[in-house]
Every structure is written in structure tokens, then in C-alpha cells.
Amino acid sequence: xxxxxxxxxxxxxxxxxxxxxxxxxxxxxxxxxxxxxxxxxxxxxxxxxxxxxxxxxxxxxxxxxxxxxxxxxxxxxxxxxxxxxxxxxxxxxxxxxxxxxxxxxxxxxxxxxxxxxxxxxxxxxxxxxxxxxxxxxxxxxxxxxxxxxxxxxxxxxxxxxxxxxxxxxxxxxxxxxxxxxxxxxxxxxxxxxxxxxxxxxxxxxxxxxxxxxxxxxxxxxxxxxxxxxxxxxxxxxxxxxxxxxxxxxxxxxxxxxxxxxxxxxxxxxxxxxxxxxxxxxxxxxxxxxxxxxxxxxxxxxxxxxxxxxxxxxxxxxxxxxxxxxxxxxxxxxxxxxxxxxxx
Amino acid sequence: xxxxxxxxxxxxxxxxxxxxxxxxxxxxxxxxxxxxxxxxxxxxxxxxxxxxxxxxxxxxxxxxxxxxxxxxxxxxxxxxxxxxxxxxxxxxxxxxxxxxxxxxxxxxxxxxxxxxxxxxxxxxxxxxxxxxxxxxxxxxxxxxxxxxxxxxxxxxxxxxxxxxxxxxxxxxxxxxxxxxxxxxxxxxxxxxxxxxxxxxxxxxxxxxxxxxxxxxxxxxxxxxxxxxxxxxxxxxxxxxxxxxxxxxxxxxxxxxxxxxxxxxxxxxxxxxxxxxxxxxxxxxxxxxxxxxxxxxxxxxxxxxxxxxxxxxxxxxxxxxxxxxxxxxxxxxxxxxxxxxxxx
DNA sequence: TCTCCGTGTGCAATCGATTCCAAAACAGAA
DNA sequence: TTCTGTTTTGGAATCGATTGCACACGGAGA
Numbered sequence: 001x002x003x004x005x006x007x008x009x010x011x012x013x014x015x016x017x018x019x020x021x022x023x024x025x026x027x028x029x030x031x032x033x034x035x036x037x038x039x040x041x042x043x044x045x046x047x048x049x050x051x052x053x054x055x056x057x058x059x060x061x062x063x064x065x066x067x068x069x070x071x072x073x074x075x076x077x078x079x080x081x082x083x084x085x086x087x088x089x090x091x092x093x094x095x096x097x098x099x100x101x102x103x104x105x106x107x108x109x110x111x112x113x114x115x116x117x118x119x120x121x122x123x124x125x126x127x128x129x130x131x132x133x134x135x136x137x138x139x140x141x142x143x144x145x146x147x148x149x150x151x152x153x154x155x156x157x158x159x160x161x162x163x164x165x166x167x168x169x170x171x172x173x174x175x176x177x178x179x180x181x182x183x184x185x186x187x188x189x190x191x192x193x194x195x196x197x198x199x200x201x202x203x204x205x206x207x208x209x210x211x212x213x214x215x216x217x218x219x220x221x222x223x224x225x226x227x228x229x230x231x232x233x234x235x236x237x238x239x240x241x242x243x244x245x246x247x248x249x250x251x252x253x254x255x256x257x258x259x260x261x262x263x264x265x266x267x268x269x270x271x272x273x274x275x276x277x278x279x280x281x282x283x284x285x286x287x288x289x290x291x292x293x294x295x296x297x298x299x300x301x302x303x304x305x306x307x308x309x310x311x312x313x314x315x316x317x318x319x320x321x322x323x324x325x326x327x328x329x330x331x332x333x334x335x336x337x338x339x340x341x342x343x
Numbered sequence: 344x345x346x347x348x349x350x351x352x353x354x355x356x357x358x359x360x361x362x363x364x365x366x367x368x369x370x371x372x373x374x375x376x377x378x379x380x381x382x383x384x385x386x387x388x389x390x391x392x393x394x395x396x397x398x399x400x401x402x403x404x405x406x407x408x409x410x411x412x413x414x415x416x417x418x419x420x421x422x423x424x425x426x427x428x429x430x431x432x433x434x435x436x437x438x439x440x441x442x443x444x445x446x447x448x449x450x451x452x453x454x455x456x457x458x459x460x461x462x463x464x465x466x467x468x469x470x471x472x473x474x475x476x477x478x479x480x481x482x483x484x485x486x487x488x489x490x491x492x493x494x495x496x497x498x499x500x501x502x503x504x505x506x507x508x509x510x511x512x513x514x515x516x517x518x519x520x521x522x523x524x525x526x527x528x529x530x531x532x533x534x535x536x537x538x539x540x541x542x543x544x545x546x547x548x549x550x551x552x553x554x555x556x557x558x559x560x561x562x563x564x565x566x567x568x569x570x571x572x573x574x575x576x577x578x579x580x581x582x583x584x585x586x587x588x589x590x591x592x593x594x595x596x597x598x599x600x601x602x603x604x605x606x607x608x609x610x611x612x613x614x615x616x617x618x619x620x621x622x623x624x625x626x627x628x629x630x631x632x633x634x635x636x637x638x639x640x641x642x643x644x645x646x647x648x649x650x651x652x653x654x655x656x657x658x659x660x661x662x663x664x665x666x667x668x669x670x671x672x673x674x675x676x677x678x679x680x681x682x683x684x685x686x
Numbered sequence: 687t688c689t690c691c692g693t694g695t696g697c698a699a700t701c702g703a704t705t706c707c708a709a710a711a712c713a714g715a716a
Numbered sequence: 717t718t719c720t721g722t723t724t725t726g727g728a729a730t731c732g733a734t735t736g737c738a739c740a741c742g743g744a745g746a
Contacts, residue, residue: 005459007702018726023704033724053460054406055702057397058731065440065461073429074422082416086443090450095461097408098441100429107433116348117396118408118438228631258631265633285628288571288601290608350732361696366734376694398732401701689746696739703731710725716718 006047014043026051057119065095066311067115067123071103076283077300078126081150084304085124092312094121105130112136122146122311124304127154129193146314146321150307153195153327160314161327162307166196169296169332170203171210173250173278176294176334178211180342182248182276186219186238188231188260190252200252200280218242223256231259232266239267248276248340254283254295261293261339276340291338299330306330349390357386369394400462408438409654410458410466414446419626420643421469424493427647428467435655437464448473455479465489465654467647470497472536489657489664493650496538496670503657504670505650509539512639512675513546516593516621519637519677521554523685525591525619529562529581531574531603533595543595543623561585566599574602575609582610591619591683597626597638604636604682619683634681642673649673 008026012019017036025032025040043049057063068085070078082098089096097120099111108128115123125137125147134154141147141159153161177185187204190197205215221238223231231251239245249264251257257279264275271277271291279286282297306328313319351369355362360379368375368383386392400406411428413421425441432439440463442454451471458466468480468490477497484490484502496504520528530547533540548558564581566574574594582588592607594600600622607618614620614634622629625640649671656662 008704009702019703020705020727021725023702024725027704031724036724050456050460052401052462052702053457054397054400054462055731056704058395058401058702059704061731063397073416073425074419076417076419079417079422082441083443086416086441090442095457096441098425098429098439099433100426113393114396114438117393119395119397283628285626285631288628288632290633352732362733363697363735364695366732367695370734372735374692374694379694395732398701399734401732402734404701687746690744691742692744693742694740697737699736700734701732704729706727706729708725708727711723713720713722715720 005052006044006049007052008049010047011040011043011049014047015039061119063095063119063121064093065097065118065120066308066315067097067099067112067118067120069099069101069108069111069115069123069125069127071126071128072100073098077151077281077298080300081126081304081307084301084306085308086304087301088305088308088312094312101128103128103130109136112140116140116145121315122148124307124311125149126151129191132193146311148307148311148314150303151196155195158321158326160310160321160324162303162310162330163196163327164298164303164330164332166199166332167203167206169280169298169334170200170250170252171207172203172332172334173280173294173296174204174207175211176336177248177250177276177278177340178207178213180272180276180340182340183213184216184219184244184246185213185248185250186221186235186246188221188223188234188249188251188256190226191224192222197252204250219246223252226253226255228255228259228262231256232263233259235260235263236266239263239269247274248278250278250280252280254279254281254286254293257293257295257339258289261289272338272340272342276342278334278340282335286335286337289339294337294340295335297333297335299332303330348395349387349392350395351392353390354383354386354392357390358382404462406438406462406464407436408440408461408463409651409658410440410442410455410461410463412442412444412451412454412458412466412468412470414469414471415443416441420494420624420641423643424469424647424650427644427649428651429647430644431648431651431655437655444471446471446473452479455483459483459488464658465491467650467654468492469494472534475536489654491650491654491657493646494539498538501664501669503653503664503667505646505653505673506539506670507641507646507673507675509542509675510546510549512623512641512677513543513593513595514550515546515675515677516623516637516639517547517550518554519679520591520593520619520621520683521550521556523591523615523619523683525683526556527562527587527589528556528591528593529564529578529589531564531566531577531592531594531599533569534567535565540595547593562589566595569596569598571598571602571605574599575606576602578603578606579609582606582612590617591621593621593623595623597622597624597629597636600636600638600682601632604632615681615683615685619685621677621683625678629678629680632682637680637683638678640676640678642675646673 025037101108150162249260269275279295282295286293368380444451493505592603622638625638629636
């Protein structure tokens with residue numbers, strides 16, 4: 001057998017036929033003798049023929065591949081999103097090219113460049129924390145190239161976004177704490193560059209106001225790093241310094257909530273009796289903690305799946321990005337667990 | 344501007360030159376007038392020219408893309424591996440196509456088929472739990488196609504593997520429990536289809552024997568599902584039924600360890616005073632549990648990075664798979680935490 | 687004036703598959 | 717035997733970029 005893959009030409013040579021005949025025979029075109037078809041398929045099988053998708057891509061100017069640009073893979077939420085993307089893309093016959101920006105703008109830009117060079121049919125993006133300027137996206141969007149953003153929605157007019165209702169999720173979490181009788185609710189907030197952080201903070205504020213509690217700026221703590229240590233220290237300091245001790249924490253992510261939990265335990269406070277804690281994202285480990293951590297569950301898999309469906313529909317012209325709904329907002333679900341249930 | 348990407352032809356038309364001149368000018372070939380080069384590059388810039396990687400792939404029979412076949416993305420360990428793969432591949436100018444088998448053999452087979460169709464240059468594989476027969480891999484391996492297996496090493500002679508030293512990791516974990524004075528050590532074992540499960544069990548047995556403790560078959564519990572519930576039930580039952588209560592658990596994974604932890608707590612046993620627990624993998628949440636869970640840390644990122652380096656070296660002929668070392672075994676590291684430290 | 691040589695370009699084949707158009711091959715009818 | 721129509725097959729262009737080879741042009745030397 002020849003080195004490398006057998007091509008349509010090898011079959012043609014073997015049978016003394018032209019390549020066009022082989023091509024048609026393999027695809028069951030009408031007007032090819034059925035005996036010829038049989039022989040062609042037989043030889044194709046024998047030579048272990050496999051169509052060259054690259055050649056097809058070149059001819060059709062379609063690669064049946066979509067790109068995914070994500071801040072980092074090692075992140076429970078994002079990994080569920082990827083899983084959803086992969087699932088739908090695969091079932092519809094598309095490949096998935098993955099690239100992580102590691103929250104770096106420069107890598108985000110080079111990623112989209114190489115992906116475009118590779119003639120991908122469309123791209124799914126969750127942009128990095130560093131990204132404040134979206135020119136690298138608008139430039140290609142303006143050329144009519146399909147992009148769907150997920151989780152983190154950019155400030156680009158007419159961009160298609162799939163996200164969760166961060167505002168409502170945060171509202172629900174805060175309202176839940178209030179309903180459990182907590183009064184001094186502290187919010188551990190995320191970086192202001194991300195719309196999701198702002199939305200969560202706003203949901204928190206709205207829930208307070210709706211329940212007649214005025215927002216205390218000293219109760220909103222910025223945790224830009226998002227590490228356990230950071231929030232643990234912040235909360236420890238807070239417990240020491242505030243005149244009136246906070247009796248609950250709503251963190252914009254689960255990691256922060258764990259830090260708060262540790263700081264409270266360090267301070268000898270009982271959870272949920274003396275302090276209530278709620279996180280955001282509902283990472284796998286929430287149910288494994290003691291006490292189990294309440295958290296706002298985000299449908300990561302669904303988000304990936306929906307975003308991919310929309311992207312593929314745009315690629316296949318089943319949807320027109322100009323006339324369609326710009327944003328798809330998925331519902332969150334508050335998982336009430338022991339860390340915040342007093343009753 | 345024309346719809347779609349500008350090609351070399353567009354530049355040629357614009358400047359009334361032939362495509363060959365453009366090609367050479369863009370690549371700074373000698374024998375092209377420098378004034379021409381300047382103009383070509385200027386127009387390329389103006390038209391936002393981007394070379395078509397597909398066309399290049401077809402011509403060179405090289406796609407600069409590698410495939411990754413993995414059981415599931417939503418798995419802390421695997422996501423760290425992916426991160427390592429992505430890092431190296433990217434830095435060496437390769438794309439990464441991702442496909443998850445969801446532990447299904449059929450999907451594994453179809454994945455490798457489409458990847459081959461897409462002319463990938465090589466593939467990294469961690470096979471599914473269902474896979475008992477490796478024909479779909481040996482067939483392509485025999486044609487000289489580069490495959491590197493990671494984490495789960497198949498029973499294929501001459502296959503290249505990158506894995507962690509599961510035996511030693513398990514040995515260390517068990518020896519650690521013994522050194523802490525635990526005597527009745529139960530092992531929660533994984534599916535026997537995976538070599539890693541067998542290695543870990545053997546490491547456990549060896550550590551016992553080395554320390555003069557005979558292996559009690561009733562102390563080896565199979566947990567094929569790998570869910571918290573499964574191990575929780577198994578352990579609960581065990582605590583009830585065994586004549587002599589086990590005083591420690593070494594689980595082949597962290598999830599199982601959490602289940603054991605819960606069952607022990609349910610039974611009113613104090614950790615680590617009355618029961619010691621050690622897991623395997625050192626997932627992110629281990630340090631967040633209370634008490635913090637001891638676990639055997641696996642270098643996922645390094646594994647992905649090393650496997651990718653080997654694969655790319657083979658692809659680029661810097662390494663010859665026939666003469667090289669077949670297996671690269673990475674060291675594990677026991678993270679001793681509160682769940683198993685009595686002293 | 688003719689030849690030689692170097693510089694700068696263009697032509698055309700190539701990679702693998704598809705597809706429009708044309709052309710064989712063959713059948714049956716006149 | 718010739719013509720017409722159908723069935724089956726082949727030729728060639730195409731997708732975008734690369735590259736070996738040839739060619740055009742100019743000046744220099746004989």
C-alpha cells in the first residue's frame with residue numbers, strides 16, 4: 001500500500017476509470033452503472049479510502065469546523081460549556097477547535113487570527129478579563145463572519161450573546177438570604193470589566209432595596225483575583241473591622257464563598273446559625289462541602305449547546321443575524337443548601 | 344471589498360502581477376524587486392489579506408493540527424491535561440481539535456475517523472472505559488500515523504504512553520496511612536478495564552505487604568461508577584457489616600473519598616481521629632473540604648504538555664517512535680492534609 | 687551586432703475532490 | 717445502414733498557494 005492515505009486517484013488507477021467517475025460512484029450519483037459503483041466501492045474499501053476533508057474545505061470554502069475561544073479550560077463552568085458545544089457541534093457534523101486565552105488579550109487576538117486563517121466557519125467567544133476594546137471582533141463581524149458570544153457579553157451593538165440571567169440569579173440569592181432572616185448581607189463582587197460582575201452586584205442591590213434594606217457601600221467588597229485566599233482575608237478583616245458584624249455573604253463566585261466560609265469558621269462563627277453563605281456557579285464541590293454550600297446554578301452545558309445551535313444556524317443560513325433576537329438569556333436556579341438555611 | 348477573504352489573486356489583479364510573484368514577494372524570496380515587494384505587502388495589508396491555511400494544508404499534506412480524544416472535558420484532571428496540551432501546541436504553531444468520547448467506544452471510533460479525514464498530523468488519546476479492543480488505533484498506528492496515549496495506557500505493543508506512576512502514588516498513600524497508625528485500610532477500587540485502576544490497587548497491596556499487613560480481600564471494594572453516592576453507600580454498608588471496623592480508606596479517586604468521608608460522618612466517626620481518608624487526583628476542592636482531604640496529586644498540566652511535546656517531535660521527525668522510550672512516567676505527589684493526619 | 691549573464695517575472699503543474707460540459711458507446715427504430 | 721436517443725464515462729476547470737522551469741529584458745563584453 002502506498003504511504004499516506006489512498007485518494008480518489010488511486011481508485012481510478014486501479015480500475016482504469018477517470019476520477020470523475022469514481023467521485024460520482026462514491027456519492028451514488030445517478031447515471032453511473034451500478035456494476036461500476038459496486039466495484040468502485042469495493043476498491044475504496046480495500047484501499048481504506050477516506051475522503052480528504054481538507055480538499056473538500058478548499059473547494060467548498062467551508063471547513064465544517066468552528067472555533068472556541070475561552071479564558072481557561074480548567075474552570076468547572078467553562079468545561080461544562082465546552083461539553084455542551086462539543087455535543088451539538090459533533091452531532092451536526094462539525095469539528096471544534098479550541099483555544100484558551102488565559103485571560104490575555106494578546107492571545108485572544110492571535111487565536112482568532114489563526115482560526116480565521118484556518119477557514120473556520122464561525123466562532124464562539126467568551127472574552128478575557130483584559131479585553132476592553134473589541135475591535136478585533138467587530139472587524140471580522142463587519143465582514144459578515146459569524147460570531148456568538150457566551151457568558152461574557154461584549155459592548156458591541158448587534159452582537160449575538162448567550163448568557164445567564166446574572167441579575168436575577170443574584171437577586172434570588174440575596175432575597176433568599178433575606179427570607180432566612182439575615183440582615184447584614186455582604187456582597188463579594190467580581191472585576192468590573194465583566195458585565196456579569198456588574199449584573200450580579202445590581203441584582204444584589206435590587207433585592208436589598210426591594211426588601212426595604214438600604215445598600216451599604218461598605219458591604220460591597222471587591223475581590224478581583226477570585227482566589228480562596230483573597231476572599232478569606234477580606235472577610236476576616238471585615239469581621240474584625242465593621243461596627244456591626246455581617247451576618248451573611250453573597251459571593252459572586254463559589255471560590256469566594258469558600259473563602260468566606262473559612263474565614264467565618266476561623267472566627268468561630270456557626271454556619272448557618274450565625275452566618276449564612278451563598279455562592280454563584282454551583283460548582284461540583286458545593287454539595288461536597290460541610291455544610292453544603294448554597295449556590296446559584298448556571299446551566300453551562302445548555303449555554304454551550306444553545307450558543308452552538310445559534311452559531312450553526314447562522315452558518316447554515318437558517319438564521320439571519322440581522323433580524324434575530326440579539327440575546328438569549330438562560331435562567332439560573334438557586335440551589336438552597338445548608339450554608340444558608342436557618343429554618 | 345469582495346465578500347469573503349482576499350486571496351493572493353486579488354492582490355495580483357490589483358497590481359497586474361502574477362500570483363507567483365505575489366507569493367514570492369510575501370515570503371521575501373530573493374530575486375524579487377524590493378519595490379515590488381513593498382507594493383505587494385502594502386496591498387496585502389490594505390485588502391486585509393490572510394493566507395488560506397486550508398490551501399497550504401492541501402499542498403503540504405500537513406494541517407498543523409493535532410487531535411485530542413478524551414473521555415470527558417468536565418473532569419478536573421482532564422481539563423488540566425487539555426490546558427497543558429493547548430499550551431504547547433499553541434506555542435509550536437499547532438491547532439488543537441477536541442473530541443470527547445463520553446466514555447463511549449463508538450464515539451471514540453467515529454472521532455478518530457473524522458479527525459483522520461481532516462488530515463490531522465497526529466492525535467493524543469485517553470481511551471474510554473468501554474474500550475477493550477484497540478484495533479481502531481493499531482490500524483492507523485501501523486500506517487505510521489503518530490499517536491500518543493496519555494493517562495490510560497492501552498495494551499498495544501510499542502505504543503507511546505505518558506502516564507503518572509499510579510502504582511507508586513497508591514503505594515505512598517497507603518504507606519502514609521500506615522505511618523499514621525491506621526491498620527484496617529480499605530481500598531475503594533476503580534473499574535478493572537483501566538490499567539490505572541489495577542496499578543493503584545497493586546500499589547495499595549504492595550504497601551500493605553511491605554509493612555507486614557496481609558491483604559484482606561474484603562477490604563477491596565469495587566466502585567465502578569465513581570459517584571459520591573456509590574461510595575457513600577458502599578462505605579456505610581461496610582462500616583455496618585465488617586466484624587472489625589475499618590479505620591481508614593484509600594480511594595482510587597477523590598469523588599470516592601468524599602463519599603467515604605460522608606458515610607463516616609453519618610456514622611458519627613471523627614476524621615482523622617477515628618478514620619483516616621486519602622483520595623487520588625487532588626482535585627481543586629480537596630483543600631476546600633473540612634477537614635481538608637489528603638490526596639495523591641497528579642501532574643495533569645505536565646502530562647498534557649509532555650505528551651504534546653513527544654507527539655510534535657514525532658510529527659516533525661525529531662523523534663523516531665521505533666527507537667524511543669515507549670513510556671514516560673510522571674511522578675505523583677502525596678498531599679498530606681487533615682483527613683489523614685493524626686499526629 | 688551577436689552572445690552571455692543576471693535580474694525580475696510569468697506559466698503551469700500540483701495537492702484531492704467536485705461538477706459542468708462534452709463525448710463515447712450502445713440500443714433500437716427507420 | 718444510418719439516425720436518434722439514452723446510458724455511461726472522460727476532460728478540464730476550480731478552490732488558494734507554492735515552486736521548478738522558462739522567458740523577457742537590459743547591459744556588458746567580444
